[in-house]
Amino acid sequence: MADTFRLNGKDVEFKPGQTILEAARERGVEIPTLCHLKKATPTGACRICLVEVTGSRNLVSSCSTPVVEGMVVLTDTERVHRTRKMIVELMLGSGRHDCMVCEANGNCRLQDLAYRYGIAEPRFQPAETPYPVEDENPFIVRDFSRCVLCGRCVQACNEVVVNRAISQGYRGSKSKIVTGGDEPYHRSECVFCGQCVEVCPVGALTEKKARGKARDWETEKVRTTCPYCGVGCQLRLHVKDGKIVKVTAVEEAEPNxxxxxxxxRFGYDFIYSEDRLKTPLIRENGGFREASWEEALDLVASRFREIIARYGPDAVAGVSCARSFNEDSYQMQKLFRAVIGTNNIDHCART
Ligand code: SF4
Ligand code: SF4
Ligand code: SF4
Ligand code: FES
Structure with a gap:
């Protein structure tokens, strides 16, 4: 017989090892979360997912508490609401949360929670942060005054991308997310994968190039495949007025x-570069001149023919591009082996 527990007055089944949050969500019962990060160890840091469990004096965090047989859980009581509201009010008082001028406006979990729990005005005087904004690197802006210390960035760095560049540092009002040695990102182990930015639920970590370009609701989200290497990561382009303003990852997609x-994540500027080649170039008289694809390809084919006729097929070699699709690389080796007649074929990823 399946294990059951009582959820908001109904007996429901759960799978061994599931947390209250997972079992409740599977039953369509929504519990708000903030620090919870899928694929990472639950930390129970923010407490917004608190629920009542009969027999427990305190409310418990549903994201980090496993369900047990016969447990009685209430997710929607007046006490739960009152406590969650207080937690949001405390977070709002923990720093500078002036949504109007925040980059994350419209894409902020704290803002959503404040709205959900009907917080019309701040209850606590915002605390001053002792740490200035860090923006010396080309990719990421860290605004400590907006950080709610949920720890999602730390988990993303340590457990999801396993770069282990950041951790929780200091204590009390001096608490801060730090790199080893508390150096700025660009002088640390950080590899600028931007995973911490992707998971930050507020405006504490934002992408530098995207700042001021668009509000989240103004952008169309276009799913595509990363053009850089053969891994084929799935991207979501954030496009405003036909221009990419930001790139995020598709969460539930292989392979990434x-x-x-x-x-x-950050290398999309080349699309709009003035230096980008838009037509083939033919070298002539010590310089280059623009040519049509037809002319350029005819020239390459005729030069190949000449070389092969004079020196044989092993006098030519091909190096296919790591940025091309697998299918294109396959066709490239077919062209060299079956059409030209040489095994001189390689791939630039090996270099
Ligand atoms: S950008 Fe740096 S700190 Fe952020 S997740 Fe990647 S390695 Fe970690
Ligand atoms: S920087 Fe963002 S993700 Fe990291 S602890 Fe602060 S609020 Fe959470
Ligand atoms: S496909 Fe793109 S994002 Fe993925 S590993 Fe290659 S270069 Fe990086
Ligand atoms: S979401 Fe459960 S403690 Fe933060």
Whole structure:
């Protein structure tokens, strides 16, 4: 017989090892979360997911408490609401949460929670942060005054991308997310994969290049494949007025499952570069002149023919591009082996 527990007055089944949050969500019961990060160890840091459990004097965090047979859980009581509201009010008082000028406005979990729990005005005087904004690197802005110390960035760095560049540092009002030695990102172990930015639920970590370009609701989200390497990570382009303003990862997609490297996440400027080649170039008289694809390809084919006729097929070699699709690389080796007649074929990823 399946294990059961009582959820909001109904007996429901659960799977061994499930947390209250997982079992409740599977039953369509919504519990708000903030620090909870899928694929990482629950920390119970923010307490917004608190629920009542009969027999427990205190409310318990549903994201980090396993269900047990016969447990009686209430997710929607007046006490639960009152406590969650107080937690949001404390977070709002923990720093500078002036949504109007925050980059995350419209894409902020704290803002959503404040709205959900009907917080019309701040209850506590915002605390001053002792740490200035850090923006010396080209990719990420860290605004400690907006950080709610949920720890999602630390978990993403340590458990999801396993770069182990950041951790929780100091104590009490001096608490801060730090790198080893509390150096700025660019002088630390950070590889600028941006996973911490992706998971930050507020405006504490934002992408530098995207700042001021668009509000989240103004952008169309376009799913595509990263053009940089053969891994084929799934991206979501945030597009405003036909221009990419930001790139995020597609969470539930193979092969990257919500992760990206520095190139896929931040390397999209080349699309709009003035230096970008738009037509083939033919070298002539010590310089280059623009040519049509037809002319360029005819020239390459005729030069190949000449070389092969004079020196044989092993006098030519091909190096296919790591940025091309597998299918294109396959066709490239077919062209060299079956059409030209040489095994001189390689791939630039090996270099
Ligand atoms: S950018 Fe990547 S490596 Fe650097 S701190 Fe964030 S998650 Fe860690
Ligand atoms: S920087 Fe963002 S993700 Fe990291 S602890 Fe602060 S609020 Fe949480
Ligand atoms: S995000 Fe990085 S690893 Fe993924 S396909 Fe692009 S370049 Fe390759
Ligand atoms: S979401 Fe459960 S403690 Fe933060």
């Amino acid at each position: 499952k919500g992760r990206l490297c520095v190139k896929g």
